[in-house]
Amino acid sequence: MMGDISKGQEPFPISSLQDDLGSFNTYITDSIFPDGTSIASSKAERNDSDDDEVDDLEGNDPWTCSCTIDDPEDQDVAVLCTVRDSDSCDCVSGFGNFYTKPDTHFHQLLNLDALPERLPLVECSPQCPCFERCANKLTQRGVRVSLITKPASSGIGLGLFYTPNYDSPTLPKGTFISLYAGEYLTTHQARQRWIDQLNNPKAGEGNYVLSVKLPGETWHIDPRYKGNIGRFLNHSCEPNCVIQIVRWGVDSLPRAAIFTKRDVVDGEELTFDYANASGSTGMASHLEEQGLVQDGIDQKGRTRCLCASERCRGWMPFDERL
């Protein structure tokens, strides 16, 4: 059993029943570019996207609110950037805050029912002066639920499970689990990775790339080698979690965040639908292009889904464009 796979980088330790984590070698809490630099908001970095219609933010100052605490002795955990304060917070009045107000342990939930469909969340940016007292920065606070990686159902490898050793036995709907963090790739780089993987026996099986497609922007997050616990969530056609795109400030690159979409009980495996991230994981069409057919993969390059849910669609989702 491995102590903490995040090696102290997350607020709570994440254990693993298995020492061998396959191709995974570096834990990171947020996505990085392949050269190791941070994806923190940058107009120049944003232009790496190989979509034609990347927003032109040239000449604009980063969007920040001006929220500061008048009374530092105020015992309220998050007095700033709530919906109630929307008249004083530019970020919230401009883009909304769909989180509940945090309690003393910073527990907050995403109000999934109030969220307009496919709308990226916009949190206050790390540059906003609201810091710790902000009610609109949930996904920037790291992994705060007790989780363990261990072998999942047959043929799926490892999975991520809820194991409440200090939380309540039930994780409520709308709980933030983690980001889906990894190396942040353009479509060209993601294609090259897939070809390299096919030619490298040490790379192992499976596809970890999550595609984030928004109007004018397409990015691919690859946690195969460098990533966080998000990489251990398996696909289910009837999942208990959902991917929500979130920006840390309006001009930041999009991040993928994982939330529970219903209450989750002690010992349940956490899953999401790989087709739900404004795109899908998968580069299986490359298999078809290259004439490769493997066990469980059909002539069209699709992989059989082993989620075993009653609503199973039979095949893993994949991206035709890759």
Ligand SMILES: C[S@@+](CC[C@H](N)C(=O)[O-])C[C@H]1O[C@@H](n2cnc3c(N)ncnc32)[C@H](O)[C@@H]1O
């Ligand atoms: C993001 S990883 C999930 C973690 C992975 N099980 C591991 O051991 O590292 C995605 C890969 O897991 C496998 N997988 C995930 N969900 C699956 C499912 N429902 N059916 C079959 N294979 C699945 C596939 O090999 C897929 O490419």
